[in-house]
Amino acid sequence: MKYLPLVWAALRRKPARTLLTCFSIATAFFLFGTLQGINVGIAQITKITSVSHLIVMSRVNMGSPLPLAHASQILSVPGVTAVAPIDVLIGTFQGPKNPIVVLGTDLQAMAKISSDIMIGPAQLAAMARTRNGVIVGVTVAKQFGWKVGDRIPVHGLNTTKTDGTSDWQFDVVGTYTLQQPDWATRIFANYDFINEAVTTGKNQSFEFYVGISDPARSAAISQLIDDRFANSPDQTTTANEKDFLESTLAQIGNISFLVNGVVAAVMFTLLFLTSNTIAQSVRERTSELAVLKTLGFTDAAVQWLVLAEALILALVSAAIGVALASRVLPWVTSGPALAAQGIGAMHVPGPVYGAGALVAMLLALVSGVPPALRARRLNIVTALSGR
Amino acid sequence: MAAVVSLQNVVKSYTRGRQRVEVLHSLNLEVQSGEFLGLMGPSGSGKTTLLNLIGGLDKPDEGQITVAGERLDKLSGSQMAAWRARHVGFVFQFYNLLPVLSAERNVEVPLLLTKLSRSQRKTNVAAALALVGLSDRASHKPTELSGGQQQRVAIARALIADPTLLVCDEPTGDLDRESAEEILQLLTILNQKQGKTIIMVTHDPRAAAYATRLLHMDKGTLARDETRSAA
Numbered sequence: 001m002k003y004l005p006l007v008w009a010a011l012r013r014k015p016a017r018t019l020l021t022c023f024s025i026a027t028a029f030f031l032f033g034t035l036q037g038i039n040v041g042i043a044q045i046t047k048i049t050s051v052s053h054l055i056v057m058s059r060v061n062m063g064s065p066l067p068l069a070h071a072s073q074i075l076s077v078p079g080v081t082a083v084a085p086i087d088v089l090i091g092t093f094q095g096p097k098n099p100i101v102v103l104g105t106d107l108q109a110m111a112k113i114s115s116d117i118m119i120g121p122a123q124l125a126a127m128a129r130t131r132n133g134v135i136v137g138v139t140v141a142k143q144f145g146w147k148v149g150d151r152i153p154v155h156g157l158n159t160t161k162t163d164g165t166s167d168w169q170f171d172v173v174g175t176y177t178l179q180q181p182d183w184a185t186r187i188f189a190n191y192d193f194i195n196e197a198v199t200t201g202k203n204q205s206f207e208f209y210v211g212i213s214d215p216a217r218s219a220a221i222s223q224l225i226d227d228r229f230a231n232s233p234d235q236t237t238t239a240n241e242k243d244f245l246e247s248t249l250a251q252i253g254n255i256s257f258l259v260n261g262v263v264a265a266v267m268f269t270l271l272f273l274t275s276n277t278i279a280q281s282v283r284e285r286t287s288e289l290a291v292l293k294t295l296g297f298t299d300a301a302v303q304w305l306v307l308a309e310a311l312i313l314a315l316v317s318a319a320i321g322v323a324l325a326s327r328v329l330p331w332v333t334s335g336p337a338l339a340a341q342g343i344g345a346m347h348v349p350g351p352v353y354g355a356g357a358l359v360a361m362l363l364a365l366v367s368g369v370p371p372a373l374r375a376r377r378l379n380i381v382t383a384l385s386g387r
Numbered sequence: 388m389a390a391v392v393s394l395q396n397v398v399k400s401y402t403r404g405r406q407r408v409e410v411l412h413s414l415n416l417e418v419q420s421g422e423f424l425g426l427m428g429p430s431g432s433g434k435t436t437l438l439n440l441i442g443g444l445d446k447p448d449e450g451q452i453t454v455a456g457e458r459l460d461k462l463s464g465s466q467m468a469a470w471r472a473r474h475v476g477f478v479f480q481f482y483n484l485l486p487v488l489s490a491e492r493n494v495e496v497p498l499l500l501t502k503l504s505r506s507q508r509k510t511n512v513a514a515a516l517a518l519v520g521l522s523d524r525a526s527h528k529p530t531e532l533s534g535g536q537q538q539r540v541a542i543a544r545a546l547i548a549d550p551t552l553l554v555c556d557e558p559t560g561d562l563d564r565e566s567a568e569e570i571l572q573l574l575t576i577l578n579q580k581q582g583k584t585i586i587m588v589t590h591d592p593r594a595a596a597y598a599t600r601l602l603h604m605d606k607g608t609l610a611r612d613e614t615r616s617a618a
Contacts, residue, residue, distance in 0.1 A: 002499050009487040291483045294444060295497045295544075296472020298465045380444045384479070385435075 006292075007308045010281065021277045022317040025363075028270045029321025029356055030328075033348045035259040036355070037329045041346030042255055044180075046245060053113045054210040054222055055244050059235040065204035066234050068195075073228055079213050079221040084109040085205035087194050091154040091168065093144065100140075102154060102170065102187045104194035105209070107135060113211035116178055123174025131193045133173035137184030139345075141175050143334075148172050161197045168197075182345055185334075215240070267359065275367035278310050282371040289375050290383030303376035310368025311361065318360035322353060391551060391584050392418035392441055397450035399436055410436045412607040413450070418586065418600075423578040425598030426588045432604040434588045435556060441586060442554040443471045455551040472500045476545025480557035482537040484529040484544075491516060491525040494543045501548065515543040519573060535566025542573060546583075553577065555587040559594050571597045 011018045056074060058064035071083045087104035107127050111119055119135060127133045136146055146152065149172065156166040170189060178184045195202060212221050222238035229236045239247070282289070289302050297305075330345035394416040400409040410433045418424050418441075426434045439445040440452055443459050446467075452459040455474040462470060477483075484493045491512050498508045516522050519539040529537050538558060545553055555574065559567035575597050577583045589595050603611040 002505070005488070005492060006485075006496070006499070009485060009492075012487050287483065288485055291479075291485070292496070293468065294442075294471065294477050294483075296468050296500050296548075298468040300465070301468075381439050384444075384483075 003305060003308070006305055007312060010285065010305070010309050011313060013281070013285070017277060017281075018313065021274065021313060022320070024273055025270060025314060025317030025360075026321035026324065028266045029318040029360065030325045031266055031321075032263050032356060032359065033322040033325025033352055034329050035263055036352045037325060037346050037348040038333075039256055039259045040349045040352070041333065044346075046242065052115070052212065052215040052218075052240075054212060054218060054225070054238050054240050056208040056210055056225060056236050056238045057206075059226075059237040063206070065201060065206050066208070066236065068203040068205055070229065070234065070236070071205070071208060074208055074210055074225055077221060077224045077228060079217055079224070080210055081213050082109040082112045082211035084113055084209040085191050086207050086209065087191055087201075087204070088158070088206050089154070089156055089168070089189070089194055090158040091156045091166075093152060093154055098144070099157075100154065100187060102134065102168075102189050102194070104189050104191040106191055107188050109211070110188065110209060113209045117176050118178065119174060119176040123176075126173040127188075127190065130171055130173050131190055132168075132170050133190065134170040135174045135176050135188045136172055137186050138175050138177045139182050139185050140187060141172070146172050148174060159198045159200060162199055163197075182347075210238070218243075267363065271363060271367055274310070274314065274363060275370065278306070278313075278368050279371045279374075281309070282306055282375055286378065286383050289378055290380045293378065293380050294384070299376045299378075302378070303372045306372040306375045307364070307368045310364040310372070314360040314364035314367075315357065318356050318363075322348060322356045389420050390417040391420040391422075391455055392416065392586070393451075393453040394437075394440070395451045397440065397447045397452060399433075399440060399445070399447050401436075410607050411440075411447075414607070414609065416602075416609065418584065420584055421578070421582050423575070423585045423597065423599045424587065425595040425601045426586065426604060427590070427592075427595050427601060428604035428610070431606075433607040434604050437604070438554055438556055438586060438588050441552075442475050442477060443467050472497060472548060474551040476542075476548070476550040476553045478538070478541050478545050478553065478555040478558045480560040482529070482534075482541045482561075484537055484540055486529050489526050489528055490521060490532065490540045490543075493529070493540055494547050497544060497548045511547060512543075515547045516540075518546065519543045533566065534562050535569055538562060538566070538570050539573065542570070542577075546577070551584065553583050553585045555585060557588055557590065559589070559591060567591070567594065 056066070056070070058066055068085055071085055074080055075083045084106045085104075089102040089104060091100060091102065092098055093100050107119070108124060111117060111124060123135060127135055134152065141147065152170045152172060154168040154170060156168055160166055161168070176184055176188075210225070212218060218240040222240065225238045226236050292302055292305070293299070326348040330347055334345040394414055397411055397414045398409065399411040400407050402408075414437065426437065428434050436445070440447055440459070441454060443454065443462075447460055450460070457470055457474070459467065459470070485496070488496075494512045494515050495508050498511060503511070513522065513525070516525055519542050521536060521539050521543065524532060524536060529540070532540065553574070558574070559570050562570060571594055574585055574587070578585050578599070587594070587598060595601055599615060601613040601615060602609055
């Protein structure tokens with residue numbers, strides 16, 4: 001610790017250069033933290049998605065609605081235990097700054113299908129009693145300060161009601177949570193309440209959630225459902241949630257490879273930048289390092305001072321970058337569109353902090369060792385004579 | 388008086404380009420404890436090379452160098468560094484202070500190599516700065532000090548570890564007349580009142596006049612040795 005003033009002094013020697021290098025490293029580690037967070041978030045989505053229930057969508061277009069009448073036919077397929085339609089009401093809460101998505105569904109059926117959704121029986125009963133009731137995820141409830149008994153005014157953006165307005169009133173009758181509570185971001189309303197009030201898109205469902213008795217038979221049951229509508233004008237495509245998500249992600253590409261590739265490229269570039277900065281700093285301080293040796297600092301001590309300088313610069317900058325990522329990532333991944341999909345805020349996971357520290361140390365060592373060795377080999381007489 | 392510096396048949400040469408140039412030729416010298424030795428001579432006569440050897444910054448090609456009881460030609464690099472920290476204080480022509488550190492931090496640097504606590508270091512630094520008359524400039528950075536003041540800080544840094552020997556390479560070479568006088572008087576006080584052995588390289592006859600013994604070097608040999616009364 002007593003040598004810290006010397007290291008600090010070296011870093012302060014050219015404050016603008018140190019700050020710019022710090023900014024570069026922090027930016028790289030911000031990217032590192034953010035991309036790793038997204039990587040882990042996507043892995044988390046894949047992990048929590050289930051093979052125990054199916055999603056039925058239009059074969060023509062993911063956004064095209066299906067007739068509600070499909071529900072009873074799906075329910076009659078052997079192996080299907082429950083069907084829940086999904087209607088989507090897009091609107092705003094207390095002004096355009098708060099866009100929200102309300103999902104109209106049969107929550108009794110949904111609770112049977114998605115065992116990960118934790119709702120108390122009393123709240124389910126309250127939902128059945130209250131036509132304009134909503135069950136809200138604990139995260140969205142916390143975000144807007146909602147509690148049971150609150151009335152939520154929603155201004156609809158994608159549909160008009162039969163009374164000619166676009167204003168909806170929902171009563172909060174309960175909350176639900178998940179094993180990962182900050183992903184409890186959906187707002188569930190009664191399908192019938194929304195369906196009866198809308199002027200367009202009546203008796204339609206954007207997708208159906210389907211419960212099945214045997215997850216091992218999900219592919220066979222999916223095929224049976226799709227076969228059932230093979231000659232219908234509203235053909236379906238069915239997959240379990242996990243397969244569906246993985247096929248969607250596969251269309252984007254190998255996300256993990258892309259993320260790691262970007263991070264590796266950034267770190268590789270950063271290596272040259274940091275190496276150059278430290279090397280330049282040592283070159284400029286040749287006589288100062290020689291003076292330290294003159295005063296009795298050993299070659300090894302001077303070498304460690306230079307390495308410590310590289311380590312402190314890299315570690316502090318990396319910490320700033322990853323800390324910033326930990327603040328920004330949840331903020332940018334908590335939009336209403338993702339929330340409606342049940343995807344909550346993504347976070348920089350704990351291991352990424354450790355990995356970041358290791359990468360920063362590696363960066364410091366690789367970029368700091370050559371100038372540190374140069375400082376170690378510095379000949380006092382030559383350096384002081386300016387040769 | 389005991390010899391604090393003893394050189395026997397010391398040879399030192401440098402390689403410049405493809406040429407090997409012998410700078411010191413079989414040099415013999417003894418410096419007694421408490422002496423204020425001035426080294427004079429034309430450029431290239433070997434003054435600074437001799438100073439570097441005595442200060443443990445360089446090693447001879449041949450011969451023996453004993454300073455403060457230690458055979459310097461036998462020490463390893465790290466042993467030499469430890470020896471320098473304990474026994475030698477250096478004062479350079481261009482001060483060689485660390486520019487981003489305050490005066491007190493500069494003076495403290497040699498003490499970082501000791502086991503002294505922070506408060507002890509602070510006390511010693513205050514005493515050293517008081518000795519050179521710069522207590523009121525402790526928090527100033529070198530760029531905020533005049534040349535004479537910077538050199539005084541350098542002297543305080545050289546003295547802080549209470550070395551056996553002060554090695555000064557043209558300490559007044561970059562100073563105006565008045566500041567140079569102040570520095571030389573300070574060195575004289577350190578020599579006469581504290582008994583410090585001082586070896587000073589200089590081109591300036593007025594600076595040399597402060598030395599109690601004057602060695603004239605020429606072409607790598609000792610040309611003349613004068614012992615004189617202090618200025």
